[in-house]
């Protein structure tokens with residue numbers, strides 16, 4: 001493809017993303033390239049990388065375009081990206097948008113006026129309101145400020161970067177060293193992680209789904225923060241555990257490995273598609289102590305099992321604000337209304353499952369959000385409603401988890417009542433986890 005044909009393909013991809021505003025951009029992107037198998041891998045990478053960078057910077061680009069009363073069309077977003085992010089000149093942009101077949105077509109007079117106004121401008125500038133300056137949607141600004149305080153500039157900047165590829169060695173299939181050696185033998189070098197005893201990191205992201213280490217179940221893709229949530233359950237062989245919002249079983253797999261396949265873990269979810277997705281993963285990982293339960297309206301599953309579980313993990317549906325490194329489009333896709341609905345849903349789920357835990361057992365509440373409404377405030381409100389629960393501070397929960405493990409753990413990733421992870425402070429996605437004990 002010529003450079004201008006790549007730009008035209010990026011316009012088309014961003015058009016598809018805009019046409020399906022509630023759909024995650026990676027799903028749209030996969031479908032886009034599936035329908036265009038003639039696009040070679042180099043072109044595909046170039047188109048996807050630029051589209052992804054536009055989505056990563058979209059709130060800032062929107063702001064610049066709004067200053068000129070220009071709607072954020074895919075064409076205009078790319079032109080603004082070329083000027084403000086890639087630092088192209090006006091001539092460069094005009095060459096990128098020529099007429100003719102396979103090209104995006106030249107700018108119209110309105111677009112041309114904006115191109116001229118944006119040329120040479122910085123992406124972020126003095127006087128810009130805080131939300132676009134920190135690349136945050138308006139509805140999330142207050143929560144980010146409350147969570148990070150003076151660290152907000154560093155936290156927001158780290159959230160802007162692409163994330164590494166994090167793997168978890170599956171101890172049901174071998175040791176961490178064996179997993180690392182298997183990957184290295186396939187030309188995929190990895191690094192150990194700071195906190196997770198099972199973690200292997202690939203700093204430069206590369207496809208690993210076709211690797212033998214992956215198909216043999218030696219490794220799973222899982223952010224270090226997610227691994228630490230599983231770790232904080234302190235699950236051990238022989239326990240009875242529920243992973244209540246299990247999705248496609250990401251954390252079920254990690255917890256089952258901690259249990260050495262002994263005891264029982266039930267993966268519940270309201271989504272049959274997600275639970276279905278768990279089947280293959282459980283098999284590949286060699287997990288045979290897990291069962292799945294699809295939650296339906298009026299389900300009495302929880303009521304019938306009151307007080308029966310040692311550990312209940314609620315990996316709650318959330319705004320995903322902690323994962324914006326990986327899902328930059330979610331910044332624009334999620335709304336204030338979504339957040340309000342999620343906070344209500346989280347409260348309802350917590351209240352519903354509280355009775356599943358046996359006295360002395362633990363309820364672990366986790367999100368991949370950094371917003372206090374979904375995290376600390378949600379837990380404080382739960383504790384105020386449930387006098388039979390108390391917090392197990394992070395250091396204590398960490399030490400408890402460590403005592404059940406063969407290898408030593410580093411010091412916990414923080415102090416205080418719960419675990420709060422973020423890209424700038426821990427190199428993980430943004431995560432929250434609180435360990436709550438049901439009193440005897």
Ligand SMILES: C[S@@+](CC[C@H](N)C(=O)[O-])C[C@H]1O[C@@H](n2cnc3c(N)ncnc32)[C@H](O)[C@@H]1O
Pocket residue numbers: 226244245246247248249250251252268269270271274295315316317318345349
């Ligand atoms: C953060 S995701 C879980 C990710 C998963 N634990 C993992 O590690 O891969 C939240 C999950 O909660 C599920 N969910 C939404 N509402 C629910 C409810 N009322 N009860 C249980 N699960 C629910 C969603 O279908 C989604 O799979």
